[in-house]
Amino acid sequence: MPSENTAxxxxxxxxxxxxxxxxxxxxxxADVIPLLQDEGIAVTAVQNALVSLDDDVAATRxxxxxxxxxxxLAGHSWAGTVISEAGAHENVAGLVxxxxxxxxxxxDYGALAGRYAAPPASAGLVHSRGFxxxxxxxxxxxxxxxxxxxxxxxxxxxxxxxxxxxFAARTSHAAWRDKPTxxxxxxxxxxxxxxxxxxxxxxxxxxTIEVDSGHLSMVTHPREIADLIxxxxxxxxxxxxxx
Numbered sequence: 001m002p003s004e005n006t007a008x009x010x011x012x013x014x015x016x017x018x019x020x021x022x023x024x025x026x027x028x029x030a031d032v033i034p035l036l037q038d039e040g041i042a043v044t045a046v047q048n049a050l051v052s053l054d055d056d057v058a059a060t061r062x063x064x065x066x067x068x069x070x071x072x073l074a075g076h077s078w079a080g081t082v083i084s085e086a087g088a089h090e091n092v093a094g095l096v097x098x099x100x101x102x103x104x105x106x107x108d109y110g111a112l113a114g115r116y117a118a119p120p121a122s123a124g125l126v127h128s129r130g131f132x133x134x135x136x137x138x139x140x141x142x143x144x145x146x147x148x149x150x151x152x153x154x155x156x157x158x159x160x161x162x163x164x165x166x167f168a169a170r171t172s173h174a175a176w177r178d179k180p181t182x183x184x185x186x187x188x189x190x191x192x193x194x195x196x197x198x199x200x201x202x203x204x205x206x207x208t209i210e211v212d213s214g215h216l217s218m219v220t221h222p223r224e225i226a227d228l229i230x231x232x233x234x235x236x237x238x239x240x241x242x243x
Contacts, residue, residue: 013069013070014071014237015068015071016073017064017071017072018074019046020046022050022166027158032222035222035223036226042068044063044067046060046063050078050160053082053166056078060086064089069091070236070240071089071091073086074098074229075097077192080097081103083097084103084175085172086175088178094180094182096229097183097200098225099197100192102200103170103171106170106172110168118193119189120138121142121143124142134159140152142214145214145215146213180232181207182228182229183200184211184217188212209224211225
């Protein structure tokens with residue numbers, strides 16, 4: 001049964017849009033989605049092409065256009081860049097970052113990340129004809145560390161290949177400067193350095209949790225990630241109800 005807070009959130013029309021990161025697709029949220037739906041929340045998962053920031057932002061905005069009211073926008077990994085830009089949408093009332101990038105407007109995120117130790121996964125990129133993917137070894141050991149090996153191999157099979165130029169894109173907007181934020185740090189992350197995640201969460205003044213997981217916390221710890229998103233939904237519901 002939905003809790004009182006989340007039932008009220010659903011009644012107020014608060015919805016959730018989930019955005020996946022690089023080397024993944026929308027199915028990476030498959031364990032979180034039913035937990036949100038069980039609480040009466042309308043959920044949409046975006047499918048990103050991972051070819052350009054503009055394309056991924058456009059896909060996210062199309063999903064936001066379909067929402068009937070205030071929306072919590074959540075992004076994992078690369079999608080933190082996407083939601084920082086797309087979060088300017090009028091329907092977005094809160095942002096949730098899951099082991100995610102969170103660049104400032106115009107910021108060279110690569111230079112920022114370069115101030116921290118290089119995560120192991122970055123050594124496993126395989127490039128071909130303008131696109132890149134993680135090798136199976138790097139995917140299983142560094143991107144999906146902590147995931148059941150059988151499940152991890154499925155995720156490897158559906159991994160989203162990224163354009164070589166994807167990570168060089170810069171945002172023109174940082175929605176986290178204008179809207180309430182939440183952040184889930186992955187303490188065992190081998191794809192994004194945990195100390196970088198902590199810096200980003202602190203810089204945006206986010207309500208922060210730390211999850212004892214690798215990069216794919218929404219796969220290994222879906223309850224914790226769903227609860228963080230539900231906390232954002234409850235906050236938005238309170239803000240809407242207080243108007």
